[in-house]
Amino acid sequence: MNPLSACLLVAAFLFCVGLAGALSRSSAILVLAGIELMLGAANLNFVAFWRYGSVAATSRVHALTGIMFVLFSIGVAAAEAAVGLALILAIYRHAKTSDVTEITELKG
Amino acid sequence: MTVAFILLALITVAAAVAAMSMPRLVHCALALVVAFAGLGCIFLALGAEFVGLAQLLVYVGAVAILIVFAILLTRGSEISMRPGARSAFSGTVIALAVFAVLAHAVMTSRVSRIATTVAPPSNRVQEIGVELLHQYVLPLEVIGLLLTAVLIGAVILAWREKPAAEQEGARTR
Numbered sequence: 001m002n003p004l005s006a007c008l009l010v011a012a013f014l015f016c017v018g019l020a021g022a023l024s025r026s027s028a029i030l031v032l033a034g035i036e037l038m039l040g041a042a043n044l045n046f047v048a049f050w051r052y053g054s055v056a057a058t059s060r061v062h063a064l065t066g067i068m069f070v071l072f073s074i075g076v077a078a079a080e081a082a083v084g085l086a087l088i089l090a091i092y093r094h095a096k097t098s099d100v101t102e103i104t105e106l107k108g
Numbered sequence: 109m110t111v112a113f114i115l116l117a118l119i120t121v122a123a124a125v126a127a128m129s130m131p132r133l134v135h136c137a138l139a140l141v142v143a144f145a146g147l148g149c150i151f152l153a154l155g156a157e158f159v160g161l162a163q164l165l166v167y168v169g170a171v172a173i174l175i176v177f178a179i180l181l182t183r184g185s186e187i188s189m190r191p192g193a194r195s196a197f198s199g200t201v202i203a204l205a206v207f208a209v210l211a212h213a214v215m216t217s218r219v220s221r222i223a224t225t226v227a228p229p230s231n232r233v234q235e236i237g238v239e240l241l242h243q244y245v246l247p248l249e250v251i252g253l254l255l256t257a258v259l260i261g262a263v264i265l266a267w268r269e270k271p272a273a274e275q276e277g278a279r280t281r
Binding site: 001002003004005006007008009010012013014015016017018019020021022023024025026027029030032033034036037040043044047048050051052063064067068070071072074075076077078079081082083085086087088089090092093098101 | 113117120121124125127128129133136137140143144147150151154155156158159162163166167170171174175177178179181182195196197198199200202203204206207210211214215219220221222223224228229230231235236239240244247251254255258259261262263265266268269
């Protein structure tokens with residue numbers, strides 16, 4: 001087992017922890033946190049392939065592609081968290097709960 | 109694979125498990141901060157300094173604060189995970205099955221046998237800046253637009269709606 005597959009295994013486990021949280025927790029905030037963990041695991045994959053992949057070492061042109069992907073992914077994840085939490089606040093104010101098993105309708 | 113990487117990976121994974129399994133929401137948020145910080149430190153250990161620091165700034169600095177604020181603003185909705193809940197069991201089983209598939213795919217693929225490069229590719233901040241403003245200038249602009257739209261959208265969504273009667277009263281006053 002080389003460092004690359006160790007990184008990939010860690011990322012896979014983080015992804016699955018996030019998936020388990022998103023599937024099994026009933027608080028909407030924790031569902032969002034689980035999705036953030038899954039995005040973080042994907043970022044770890046990008047960094048691992050950038051660091052250990054053989055493409056980056058051979059070609060100068062694409063040497064920074066992995067880094068760029070992670071930067072933009074972090075930006076999109078932050079945007080997603082902001083809108084998601086604002087939505088949770090709006091729903092909480094309306095339905096007086098943030099339990100995803102109790103919020104069954106969108107109609108106000 | 110260094111000792112630092114193994115330690116950081118263990119801390120990150122343990123904090124992530126704690127964040128997803130603790131009964132109280134505030135404890136979950138604190139464990140989540142540790143998990144994000146550990147992930148940022150893994151990036152640093154892998155040689156991606158700029159990304160690691162960006163991860164620390166954005167996740168530990170901004171997203172964690174957002175989550176804590178959301179937890180505090182939705183007080184009284186704190187639900188502990190019911191231990192015997194069916195969704196908890198099936199969610200864990202599904203996640204474990206996904207992990208088994210992913211781990212099998214990683215271990216049997218060619219990736220686990222290739223010779224990995226020793227030195228990290230160069231990623232000086234200057235090079236990243238030059239690349240951002242040359243090859244990646246369009247994505248950069250798009251993400252700037254996205255973040256502006258998100259700022260406005262989040263404010264509109266979280267805006268406290270006044271009840272109709274109260275607005276009527278304010279108008280007549």
